[in-house]
C-alpha cells in the first residue's frame with residue numbers, strides 16, 4: 001500500500017489544476033504585458049484567476065497580489081506593515097512563538113532593524129487566547145500576525161476574534177493562512193483580516209506560486225523591484241500557468257470544502273483514537289480545534305526519524321518534528337512552544353491526510369504506527385529506563 | 396537520491412546484535428534524550444576478546460545503523476583492537492553518512508569506548524600500560 005500522509009508538506013496537484021495549466025503553456029503562452037492578442041489572452045487568464053481567487057475569500061480582485069508562494073507573501077506582508085509602522089513611529093509587533101519560519105525569521109530581521117516583537121503564548125493546546133492579545137497591544141503596535149492554522153499541530157486560531165481586537169485598536173492584522181486555505185472557510189471581511197498569505201501547493205495547486213491579500217488602502221512595500229507587473233507591487237513576468245493552476249485548484253477545493261472537511265475530520269478522529277491507544281503517547285494540539293487532516297502525536301521513548309523510515313518502508317509518507325529530520329539540533333519550535341520537552345518532542349509524528357484518504361488506509365496507518373512504535377521501544381534504552389522505573393514517564 | 400546508503404538502510408532495517416547482555420563485563424551509555432540520541436553498549440569479554448556485544452539505541456536511522464555496524468566491527472575482535480575503533484571506520488563501513496549525521500558514528504565510537512572503560516574500571520589489571 002502507498003499512502004501519502006504528508007499533505008501539510010505539499011499536496012499532489014489536482015486534475016483540474018493541471019488541465020487549466022496546460023493550455024497556458026501550449027497555446028496561451030504570451031506575456032500578459034504584451035499588447036497583441038496572444039499576450040492579451042494571457043492577461044485575461046491572469047485576471048480571471050485573480051477574480052476567482054478573490055471570490056473564494058470575499059476579497060476584491062485588486063486586493064490579490066500573486067507571489068512565488070507562502071514565504072514571499074509572509075515576507076512582503078510583514079515588511080509592508082513594518083514599513084508603515086516605522087513611518088508613524090510605531091515599532092512594536094505581536095506574533096506567536098509557533099509561526100512558520102517565513103514569519104519568525106522575518107521578525108528576527110525586523111528586530112535587528114529596531115522593531116520590538118512580543119510573542120503570545122500558544123498554551124498547551126496550541127491556541128492563542130484573544131484576551132492575551134488584547135493585553136499585549138500597545139500604543140506603538142503596528143502589526144499583529146497570527147497564523148490561521150499551525151502547519152505542524154494543525155490548531156486553528158480564533159482568527160475572527162483576534163482580527164476584531166486588532167480592528168478595534170486600529171492595528172493591522174496579518175494571518176499566514178497557508179495551511180488553512182482551501183481547507184477551512186475564510187472570509188477576509190467577516191474574519192477582520194487586513195493581510196493574508198496563501199500558497200497553492202498546499203491545496204493541490206502547483207509549487208512556487210501563492211498570493212498575498214492586502215485590504216484596499218494597505219500600501220505594500222516591494223520585495224522585488226523592476227517592471228510594473230502586479231500594479232507595481234511585484235516585478236517580474238507573471239507565472240501565468242502556475243497562477244491559473246492555483247485558481248483552478250482553489251475553486252475546486254472551495255466547492256468541495258464542506259464535504260471534504262466532514263469526511264476528513266471523521267478519519268482524523270479515527271486515527272487519533274487508534275493511535276491514542278498506544279501507551280505513553282499524547283496528541284499534540286487541541287483535539288477539536290484543528291485542521292480536518294491533521295494528526296500529531298508524541299511518543300515517549302522513541303525518536304521520530306527512525307519511525308518515519310519504518311513507516312516509509314511500509315509505504316506511508318509522514319513527517320516528524322524531531323531534530324534529526326530538520327538537520328538542526330533542536331526539535332520543532334512548535335512542539336517546544338506548546339510545552340513539550342526536548343525528550344518527547346524528538347519522538348513526534350505528523351500525519352496529514354488528504355481528501356482521498358480512505359478508512360482502510362487510516363486503519364493500515366494505525367496498525368503500522370502501533371507496530372513501529374512498539375518495535376523501536378523494544379530496543380530503546382530510554383524506554384527501558386522508563387519501564388524499570390529508573391526514570392519517570394512524562395506522557 | 397536516497398537519504399541513506401543501502402548499507403545504512405540494511406543495518407537500520409535489520410540491526411545486528413540488538414538487545415542486552417545480562418552480567419555484561421562492560422556497559423557504556425552515551426548521548427542524551429534532550430539531543431535525541433542515546434546509545435547503550437553491553438560487552439562480554441573472554442580472553443581479552445569481545446566474545447559478545449549487544450546494543451540498545453534511542454535515535455534516528457543513522458544512529459541505529461551506526462550502533463549496529465559498530466557492534467559488527469568489534470565482535471570477536473581483541474579488546475585492544477576494539478579500543479582503536481574510530482567513528483570514521485564505522486561511517487566508512489556504512490558506505491558513508493550524510494555530513495550532519497556524522498555525529499551518530501561518533502556516538503557509536505564513544506559508546507564502545509565507554510563500555511571498554513567500564514570493563515577496565517572493573518578489571519584494572521587488564522588495563523594496558525599507558
Ligand SMILES: Cc1ncc(COP(=O)(O)O)c(C=O)c1O
Pocket residue numbers: 008009068069070071072074100102147149150151176178179199200208209210
Ligand atoms: C504555515 C506556512 N507558512 C508558510 C509556508 C511557506 O510556503 P511556501 O512553501 O509556498 O513558501 C508554509 C509551507 O511550508 C506553511 O506551512
